[in-house]
Amino acid sequence: MWVTLAFGSAFLLGLYDVFKKTALDGNAVFPVLFFNTAMSLVLYIPFIALSAGGTIDEGSIFHTPVGGWSDHKYIIVKSFLVLSSWMSGYFGIKHLPLTIVGPINATRPVMVLVGAMAIFGERLNAWQWTGVALAFVSILLLSNTGKREGIDFRRNKWILFVAVSAVLSAASGLYDKFLMGRFAPMFVQSWFNLYQFVIMSAVLGFLWWPRRKEGTPFRWRWSIVLIPVALALADFLYFYALSFDGSMISIVSMIRRSSVVVSFSFGALLLREKNVGSKALDLAFILVGVIFLYIGSR
Numbered sequence: 001m002w003v004t005l006a007f008g009s010a011f012l013l014g015l016y017d018v019f020k021k022t023a024l025d026g027n028a029v030f031p032v033l034f035f036n037t038a039m040s041l042v043l044y045i046p047f048i049a050l051s052a053g054g055t056i057d058e059g060s061i062f063h064t065p066v067g068g069w070s071d072h073k074y075i076i077v078k079s080f081l082v083l084s085s086w087m088s089g090y091f092g093i094k095h096l097p098l099t100i101v102g103p104i105n106a107t108r109p110v111m112v113l114v115g116a117m118a119i120f121g122e123r124l125n126a127w128q129w130t131g132v133a134l135a136f137v138s139i140l141l142l143s144n145t146g147k148r149e150g151i152d153f154r155r156n157k158w159i160l161f162v163a164v165s166a167v168l169s170a171a172s173g174l175y176d177k178f179l180m181g182r183f184a185p186m187f188v189q190s191w192f193n194l195y196q197f198v199i200m201s202a203v204l205g206f207l208w209w210p211r212r213k214e215g216t217p218f219r220w221r222w223s224i225v226l227i228p229v230a231l232a233l234a235d236f237l238y239f240y241a242l243s244f245d246g247s248m249i250s251i252v253s254m255i256r257r258s259s260v261v262v263s264f265s266f267g268a269l270l271l272r273e274k275n276v277g278s279k280a281l282d283l284a285f286i287l288v289g290v291i292f293l294y295i296g297s298r
Contacts, residue, residue: 029087037197082196
């Protein structure tokens with residue numbers, strides 16, 4: 001069951017990347033991210049309020065406990081981790097082709113794997129190790145493909161932004177496994193969105209607003225609304241998958257990277273990005289790797 005939920009989350013994550021690209025193209029990053037956190041909070045505030053008022057009882061998967069400081073301090077840490085990852089990733093996806101960003105993000109499960117083995121004692125079987133190896137090979141191939149577009153992975157600062165985002169996301173993924181052992185999924189997801197909005201409001205007010213006329217102007221686009229909707233649904237399936245006994249964060253994270261299929265297709269077919277053929281070969285390694293992981297986790 002948790003594997004199926006992970007694949008559903010992957011599809012929604014693909015749409016999430018597509019909506020981000022369309023919203024950020026030629027647009028200011030911080031306001032887009034602010035509206036994302038604000039609308040995400042709007043989606044979860046009813047669960048917090050209805051749970052506190054007793055309308056949603058404790059037996060429901062949508063129940064959101066109030067908790068105390070001893071609980072919320074862990075959620076605040078997650079909020080800083082994720083928001084830092086998002087900031088880096090948003091700048092990267094704004095300036096790089098989707099057919100480059102998507103496969104790079106597929107390296108996250110490899111980072112999660114190392115952490116999961118070191119921290120949680122998870123062990124992979126031969127099928128799963130093969131899947132991870134194929135994903136790693138695909139990134140090496142993608143680096144060579146990027147050079148044809150003038151994107152040097154070692155010198156391009158936007159590649160660095162995406163890499164930093166991937167590292168922070170991997171750290172957040174490991175932290176999620178820890179949180180799911182202590183808290184209900186809705187407690188983490190709902191309060192995390194509240195704290196994220198508070199942090200992003202401060203960033204917008206102190207960093208972007210005083211200098212808003214110096215950089216790229218902000219333009220409203222309806223795709224901004226779709227970003228938090230896709231992410232909220234993807235995260236709900238993700239947290240629910242991790243709540244199952246026997247679920248493995250390394251496998252769930254790798255499956256979620258199959259979201260690259262959706263974003264890659266959009267970049268290739270609608271945005272007409274370059275070198276699609278060679279990138280498709282790189283992507284094939286990732287897809288085959290995901291299949292191996294799925295077989296190994298059944």
